[in-house]
Amino acid sequence: QQQVKQSPQSLIVQKGGISIINCAYENTAFDYFPWYQQFPGKGPALLIAIRPDVSEKKEGRFTISFNKSAKQFSLHIMDSQPGDSATYFCAARPASGTGGFKTIFGAGTRLFVKA
Amino acid sequence: DVKVTQSSRYLVKRTGEKVFLECVQDMDHENMFWYRQDPGLGLRLIYFSYDVKMKEKGDIPEGYSVSREKKERFSLILESASTNQTSMYLCASSLVGAQNSPLHFGNGTRLTVT
Numbered sequence: 001q002q003q004v005k006q007s008p009q010s011l012i013v014q015k016g017g018i019s020i021i022n023c024a025y026e027n028t029a030f031d032y033f034p035w036y037q038q039f040p041g042k043g044p045a046l047l048i049a050i051r052p053d054v055s056e057k058k059e060g061r062f063t064i065s066f067n068k069s070a071k072q073f074s075l076h077i078m079d080s081q082p083g084d085s086a087t088y089f090c091a092a093r094p095a096s097g098t099g100g101f102k103t104i105f106g107a108g109t110r111l112f113v114k115a
Numbered sequence: 116d117v118k119v120t121q122s123s124r125y126l127v128k129r130t131g132e133k134v135f136l137e138c139v140q141d142m143d144h145e146n147m148f149w150y151r152q153d154p155g156l157g158l159r160l161i162y163f164s165y166d167v168k169m170k171e172k173g174d175i176p177e178g179y180s181v182s183r184e185k186k187e188r189f190s191l192i193l194e195s196a197s198t199n200q201t202s203m204y205l206c207a208s209s210l211v212g213a214q215n216s217p218l219h220f221g222n223g224t225r226l227t228v229t
Contacts, residue, residue, distance in 0.1 A: 006157070036218075043119070043222045043223055046217035101146060102173065
């Protein structure tokens, strides 16, 4: 049962364009929403994360937008570069108890940035 | 930098074999995790451990067991490998008590069961 739904599955963007990946969740107990970036042959690595008490977080060219009422969050990559070509996973984690250990991942988005 | 090392990059095993996947982290993290990654399904949690000798089932524990005898080492065991366990296996670690503690992943073990 997919508790975090991610779209699109794949994305092709021109160099310099904006890449947008969307995620929706169901469990209102989630309180930490990280995005992970994975290059071929490597494990996922934390890219940026947000908590639900803020609506936006920006780190360089990467921005998370968070809509708590709609239970949606998205990753925007501004001025996309070929080096951004990777698989991106959104994720969500409950606040407490053993659930606090259970990060739930979206299905992933394969981004390709054309030079 | 946290380093999570998985002992094998690729493994090919036969149906019915007992398979051990090893993972070591060097940052004294309390929490360790095993995920499997499949196309279109993302990462799914198999087991996790928050302390030595402690283990908890994740979302897909069937057919797997784990062992954590030392803080830095977390092993995933396939008691009798089956073809539907062909997958990429990712080990991760994190700090306990840090509210926004991210997962630190190894580079994965691609297991093929024939």
